[in-house]
Amino acid sequence: MRILTIIAVALMPLPGLADTIVAARTIRAKEIIEAGDLLLKPDAGASDVTLHDLIGQEAQVSLYVGRPVRASDVGAPAVVERNQVVPLIYAANGLQIVTEGRSLSRAGVGEYVRVMNLTSRATVSGRVTRDGQILVSQ
Known part of the structure; x- marks a missing residue:
């Protein structure tokens, strides 16, 4: 019985590792976000937005270098x-x-x-x- 449990656990899919979108430079509130302002940080967890969603948006709060960018941090210009x-x-x-x-x-x-x-x-x-x-x- 113990062998069946180990096999079942081994066959379960592992959660995928996703990239996180982070700020490449400090972006002040009210600045328009451009493509060069963002980076993908590998294996840091899933982002709730895509690069396409963020480019052209306005930062609602200051975004700091290396910190993840969330959907609530940006808005329409x-x-x-x-x-x-x-x-x-x-x-x-x-x-x-x-x-x-x-x-x-x-x-x-x-x-x-x-x-x-x-x-x-x-x-x-x-x-x-x-x-x-x-x-x-x-």
């Missing part, structure tokens, strides 16, 4: 900066209203941001478009 004057657009049922607002935080494409309407001083939330406009919905 900011299109709208804090205190930037941006166009606010409200569109519904054929009606479109356009005015200016001041962004209250940084945000990337598709993210929601709070914006102060410069005319009414009301604070609204909207989604950032590729060209830096804010689409406000009800």
